[in-house]
Amino acid sequence: MIRIKRAYVPADPSDGFRVLVDRLWPRGLKKSRAALDLWAQALAPSPSLRTWFGHDPERFQAFAVRYRRELRRAEARTALETLARQAARGRVTLVYGARDEVHNGAVVLRRALQGMAGERPARRAESRHSSARARPALHSDGP
Numbered sequence: 001m002i003r004i005k006r007a008y009v010p011a012d013p014s015d016g017f018r019v020l021v022d023r024l025w026p027r028g029l030k031k032s033r034a035a036l037d038l039w040a041q042a043l044a045p046s047p048s049l050r051t052w053f054g055h056d057p058e059r060f061q062a063f064a065v066r067y068r069r070e071l072r073r074a075e076a077r078t079a080l081e082t083l084a085r086q087a088a089r090g091r092v093t094l095v096y097g098a099r100d101e102v103h104n105g106a107v108v109l110r111r112a113l114q115g116m117a118g119e120r121p122a123r124r125a126e127s128r129h130s131s132a133r134a135r136p137a138l139h140s141d142g143p
Contacts, residue, residue, distance in 0.1 A: 002087050002113050004094045004106040011035035016091025019083065021106050023047065026097030036095065042079045045105045046070055060103040067108045084116040 003015070007026040010033075011018060017037050020026075023044035026034070045053070045067050053063040071080060086092050092113075096106035 001091045002094065002110050003091065004096065004110050006101065007034060007095050007097045014091070015093040017086055018093045018095055019043075020095045021109055022095075022097050023050065024097070029097070034095070040079055040083070042075045043071070043083070043109060050105075055098060055100055055103065057100065057103045063103075063105075064108045067105060068112060071109070071112055080113065080116060084113055087113060 001016075005015065005018075007020065007022075007029050015035075018035060020034065020036050020039045021043050023041050023046075025039075044050075045063075049063065049066055049070060052066075053059050070076060083092060094106045094110055094113075096104055098104035098106070
């Protein structure tokens with residue numbers, strides 16, 4: 001099962017494998033409080049795409065298309081496959097720092113992973129309060 005959860009919401013044992021899927025470390029979050037198993041920067045949107053999006057809900061659909069295109073790159077694909085395997089073994093929580101729980105990269109990434117794992121996408125209410133973890137070829141801990 002793949003869930004998403006804001007980095008500022010306390011970790012819980014039910015989160016399973018916790019993976020930070022942002023390129024930048026969440027502001028003000030201590031490494032110890034994040035309780036991450038992995039920081040998967042290779043799965044984060046590129047700096048140029050993140051800057052272009054600017055968390056503008058009006059741009060979210062176009063952002064999602066561009067981000068899915070980025071996820072086809074070799075480094076991201078390898079990390080995605082690793083996370084999909086991890087999700088097949090147990091719960092994975094994708095951790096993100098954005099304030100908007102509906103319009104962010106973790107939402108797009110979750111759907112991509114669910115498609116790879118043959119999992120049905122969660123309803124919108126579930127996705128806002130869920131989490132997921134994975135093990136891509138990235139940093140094994142925070143800054």
